[in-house]
Amino acid sequence: MTRDELVLALAWRAGIADHSARVFLHAFFDTAKQALRSGETLDLSGLGQWSVGVDNGDVLFHPIAHAARPVAPRHEDAQPQARERVIKRYAIPVAALDGVLPRSVGQPVNVSSLFEELGIDTRRLRPTTVDMPPHDAPLDEDIEAGVMDFELDGDDAMFENEVTSDLAAERLGAAPSVQRIEEYDIPLPTAVTRDEAVSPEHEYNVEEALEDVRVTPPLEERGARWDGEAATGDAMLAPPLDAARDVAQAYQDDEEFHRHREQLYNPPAERKGGKMMIYAAVALTLIVLAIIVYLLTEESNTHTLPGVDTSTLFLQTTVPDIASATRNRS
Amino acid sequence: MARSTDILHRLEGRLPLEYEELLRLYETTVQIVESELVDGRPVELFTFGILRREAGETTFTPHSSLRTGTQDPGDDT
Numbered sequence: 001m002t003r004d005e006l007v008l009a010l011a012w013r014a015g016i017a018d019h020s021a022r023v024f025l026h027a028f029f030d031t032a033k034q035a036l037r038s039g040e041t042l043d044l045s046g047l048g049q050w051s052v053g054v055d056n057g058d059v060l061f062h063p064i065a066h067a068a069r070p071v072a073p074r075h076e077d078a079q080p081q082a083r084e085r086v087i088k089r090y091a092i093p094v095a096a097l098d099g100v101l102p103r104s105v106g107q108p109v110n111v112s113s114l115f116e117e118l119g120i121d122t123r124r125l126r127p128t129t130v131d132m133p134p135h136d137a138p139l140d141e142d143i144e145a146g147v148m149d150f151e152l153d154g155d156d157a158m159f160e161n162e163v164t165s166d167l168a169a170e171r172l173g174a175a176p177s178v179q180r181i182e183e184y185d186i187p188l189p190t191a192v193t194r195d196e197a198v199s200p201e202h203e204y205n206v207e208e209a210l211e212d213v214r215v216t217p218p219l220e221e222r223g224a225r226w227d228g229e230a231a232t233g234d235a236m237l238a239p240p241l242d243a244a245r246d247v248a249q250a251y252q253d254d255e256e257f258h259r260h261r262e263q264l265y266n267p268p269a270e271r272k273g274g275k276m277m278i279y280a281a282v283a284l285t286l287i288v289l290a291i292i293v294y295l296l297t298e299e300s301n302t303h304t305l306p307g308v309d310t311s312t313l314f315l316q317t318t319v320p321d322i323a324s325a326t327r328n329r330s
Numbered sequence: 331m332a333r334s335t336d337i338l339h340r341l342e343g344r345l346p347l348e349y350e351e352l353l354r355l356y357e358t359t360v361q362i363v364e365s366e367l368v369d370g371r372p373v374e375l376f377t378f379g380i381l382r383r384e385a386g387e388t389t390f391t392p393h394s395s396l397r398t399g400t401q402d403p404g405d406d407t
Contacts, residue, residue: 029377043333047363
């Protein structure tokens with residue numbers, strides 16, 4: 001049992017988070033180590049006694065007498081093999097699977113049912129062979145029954161991939177052979193699969209490539225800048241400018257994508273007073289609209305404005321009769 | 331002599347846990363270690379060492395930092 005497995009087992013049994021179990025175990029054994037280094041004799045009930053030799057400073061271990069006494073299995077240890085496998089392999093929180101899967105927690109998960117829920121066509125799955133250490137390999141009967149456990153990338157996945165302990169390194173180093181097991185690879189629609197890459201139309205033909213290079217016009221005719229150095233075969237093997245533009249465009253698109261994604265997840269802080277400006281603009285608009293409506297209503301025309309004699313505003317002015325005046329003058 | 335209770339009391343000042351909670355975690359750890367040893371599997375006690383039980387005899391392999399008296403380079407927590 002490596003330190004990671006001990007952390008998971010303690011978290012499982014004590015009902016605490018993995019991080020809390022790791023902090024406790026690390027702090028406990030670190031404190032015990034400090035006590036032993038300072039020359040104290042260490043007596044950990046249930047584990048044994050440790051002391052430091054006076055002559056050579058070696059650590060002496062004295063096992064306790066009743067250490068060989070077997071421990072009565074707990075209720076949840078009814079299927080120790082299956083539970084151990086779940087602890088070792090699954091990085092998905094058990095609580096997240098509660099209620100989702102028809103089977104009880106602690107049992108192996110049937111991946112094919114998850115594929116059906118996710119809408120993945122299992123007929124497209126193609127088996128591949130990978131090398132895995134023996135202690136990570138699933139049982140043969142599980143493979144035959146289609147019951148496979150799985151992992152997710154994340155913080156918890158480091159427990160499987162990293163060999164950070166002496167015991168894990170020792171176990172891997174002492175492995176007599178490497179088992180070959182089957183796993184399933186889901187080909188993505190947009191990805192170029194290995195089969196396509198080695199197909200005849202994608203196969204790299206040296207003769208055709210050289211012919212393309214020969215018919216490619218010189219760099220000067222394509223508007224390229226030329227520094228006069230290495231004007232030999234290396235220059236003729238340079239990719240066409242169109243391809244270079246495509247690559248540059250791809251980089252630009254990629255940068256734009258990341259910039260947009262960054263803005264989506266980390267929007268810039270709103271400027272102070274921006275909302276106040278909007279509120280002021282809306283208030284002014286409403287005031288103007290109210291004035292217009294007030295002026296357009298018939299009642300407003302009949303009312304007298306305070307302090308203004310409206311009778312003088314609509315006086316009929318006499319227009320001089322130019323025609324009669326001219327007639328009289330003549 | 332430093333007993334396990336002394337170690338737990340020293341931990342009280344370092345961890346935000348009560349003594350009873352620390353004692354419960356320690357007893358659970360001892361149960362796990364004991365069950366693993368009974369099944370014949372070695373147990374790695376973090377940067378302290380590895381406990382093994384072969385043919386009914388429990389042996390202890392100290393961690394490299396405990397042997398040399400140096401800090402643990404693989405301390406990841």
